[in-house]
Amino acid sequence: MKREHAIVIGASIAGLLSARVLSDHFASVTIIERDKLPLYPEKRRGVPQSVQPHVLLTRGYRILEEFFPSIGVELSTKGAQKIDWVREFHYFARGNWSPKLDTVSDVVSFTCSRPLLEWAVRTQLREIANIKFVEEHRVIGLIGDLENMQVTGLKIQDIASGNIQELSADLVVDASGRASNAPQWLKELGFAIPTETVINPFLGYATRRYKQPTHFTGDWKVMLIAQQAPHNKRLGYLAKIENGEWIATLGGYGHDYPPLNDAGFLEFAHTLASPEFYEAIKNAEPTSPIYAHRATTNRWRHYEKIEMPTGFIALGDAVCALCPVYGQGMTVSALSAMVLRDWLQTNKLVTSRFQQRLAKSNQLHWMLATQQDSQFPTTTGAKPSKSNFILDFIGWYNRKLIANVSVDQSLYSLFTEVSHLLKSPLALYHPKIILQVLGGFILPQRQREHRDKRIHS
Numbered sequence: 001m002k003r004e005h006a007i008v009i010g011a012s013i014a015g016l017l018s019a020r021v022l023s024d025h026f027a028s029v030t031i032i033e034r035d036k037l038p039l040y041p042e043k044r045r046g047v048p049q050s051v052q053p054h055v056l057l058t059r060g061y062r063i064l065e066e067f068f069p070s071i072g073v074e075l076s077t078k079g080a081q082k083i084d085w086v087r088e089f090h091y092f093a094r095g096n097w098s099p100k101l102d103t104v105s106d107v108v109s110f111t112c113s114r115p116l117l118e119w120a121v122r123t124q125l126r127e128i129a130n131i132k133f134v135e136e137h138r139v140i141g142l143i144g145d146l147e148n149m150q151v152t153g154l155k156i157q158d159i160a161s162g163n164i165q166e167l168s169a170d171l172v173v174d175a176s177g178r179a180s181n182a183p184q185w186l187k188e189l190g191f192a193i194p195t196e197t198v199i200n201p202f203l204g205y206a207t208r209r210y211k212q213p214t215h216f217t218g219d220w221k222v223m224l225i226a227q228q229a230p231h232n233k234r235l236g237y238l239a240k241i242e243n244g245e246w247i248a249t250l251g252g253y254g255h256d257y258p259p260l261n262d263a264g265f266l267e268f269a270h271t272l273a274s275p276e277f278y279e280a281i282k283n284a285e286p287t288s289p290i291y292a293h294r295a296t297t298n299r300w301r302h303y304e305k306i307e308m309p310t311g312f313i314a315l316g317d318a319v320c321a322l323c324p325v326y327g328q329g330m331t332v333s334a335l336s337a338m339v340l341r342d343w344l345q346t347n348k349l350v351t352s353r354f355q356q357r358l359a360k361s362n363q364l365h366w367m368l369a370t371q372q373d374s375q376f377p378t379t380t381g382a383k384p385s386k387s388n389f390i391l392d393f394i395g396w397y398n399r400k401l402i403a404n405v406s407v408d409q410s411l412y413s414l415f416t417e418v419s420h421l422l423k424s425p426l427a428l429y430h431p432k433i434i435l436q437v438l439g440g441f442i443l444p445q446r447q448r449e450h451r452d453k454r455i456h457s
């Protein structure tokens with residue numbers, strides 16, 4: 001039997017995907033969003049990061065496809081570019097470019113602007129009859145019953161008129177992002193509030209769009225020149241998106257923020273570890289201003305550690321916001337929606353149990369982001385890692401692994417699958433792979449070529 005009414009706070013990726021899942025379990029679902037949602041793929045105020053590049057990892061795309069089987073067609077029709085990440089991702093790390101591969105892989109998703117992706121998901125959701133959008137209304141508090149440990153609804157304010165109204169619900173889902181006020185709302189009602197872990201890499205982005213030059217002949221769709229801790233704090237990301245445009249982003253760790261003026265932007269690009277990014281954009285025609293973004297802190301609100309009132313849960317960036325460099329955020333939101341789907345199959349909706357399951361799902365992604373960020377000495381909040389043999393070996397092995405990825409095609413394919421969350425990172429520590437990596441380190445070039453031929457024949 002369907003439950004009556006669920007309310008979702010926030011119509012961004014986590015909120016939209018949650019609503020999709022809830023619509024199968026509740027008679028009606030209401031999404032409250034403070035913005036007016038654009039009819040076309042356009043940026044909006046409530047998602048200030050939407051002008052920045054958004055990589056859609058293959059795992060995230062596969063979940064989107066499961067929820068909305070025609071999303072690929074919708075994206076293609078609007079000009080999003082399908083990308084095979086093994087073949088069409090041009091990746092520079094530790095002094096080398098990724099190998100050139102002709103083989104087709106199934107590590108596939110789309111490269112497009114964030115507004116286009118969000119618009120496509122929203123368009124699909126508008127087709128679902130029991131989902132209603134309430135736009136230009138801000139949630140200002142929860143309604144609850146402390147004695148019965150229960151949230152029963154929320155208060156919303158009409159942004160134009162200032163009028164306040166109350167809505168009741170069997171379940172309220174907070175998907176209002178990094179700046180979520182839910183801890184404050186819980187406190188006002190006398191409920192426990194989550195503690196936070198904050199790890200700040202002080203990473204800044206500067207992003208600009210360009211018209212793709214007509215003479216451009218590169219065979220990649222996305223290029224990344226990666227930072228390398230602890231000394232090289234700078235990165236460059238360049239991707240083909242819809243409308244014949246490129247989105248170009250410079251990033252700097254540890255307060256090394258890229259400049260926001262024309263000359264400074266190009267100069268910064270010139271200092272990257274490879275000249276290819278600079279060469280690609282230096283004569284390209286800009287089609288946008290340069291947008292900065294510095295809210296890149298890793299922040300985990302530990303809802304899994306408190307006694308949750310029934311009728312209220314939180315997910316997406318409102319719970320676990322990650323440093324964006326690793327491109328995990330939207331995929332982590334998609335995985336949260338899967339956790340929600342499984343939890344909704346249970347008879348009694350124990351909200352603490354949901355938060356615990358979510359924490360388990362977020363754990364790996366948090367670790368990936370914060371461990372990498374913590375290698376920069378300027379990152380704050382990280383626990384100082386005690387040097388010991390095993391950790392030192394893992395660090396040494398990881399560096400060898402990355403170096404080998406650029407010369408070993410099968411390792412590169414595996415590395416790409418792990419990066420796109422299709423395989424566990426443990427796959428990179430399988431004895432066969434360790435031998436392959438260490439073999440690459442120990443074997444001289446000719447023997448390595450001979451071995452690679454064997455592996456790929």
Ligand SMILES: Cc1cc2nc3c(=O)[nH]c(=O)nc-3n(C[C@H](O)[C@H](O)[C@H](O)COP(=O)(O)OP(=O)(O)OC[C@H]3O[C@@H](n4cnc5c(N)ncnc54)[C@H](O)[C@@H]3O)c2cc1C
Nearest residue numbers: 010012013014034046054055139176177316317324329330
């Ligand atoms: C610079 C940057 C780059 C990123 N790059 C990537 C990337 O490459 N790949 C990737 O997967 N992820 C990336 N992310 C992360 C990604 O943007 C988020 O993880 C993703 O949007 C999911 O967030 P969310 O839906 O939880 O919250 P958000 O996207 O922040 O949305 C929150 C929504 O809630 C609404 N809202 C907030 N408060 C209220 C209120 N009181 N009442 C009503 N509505 C409210 C907002 O208007 C907004 O619509 C990046 C993030 C940043 C900052």
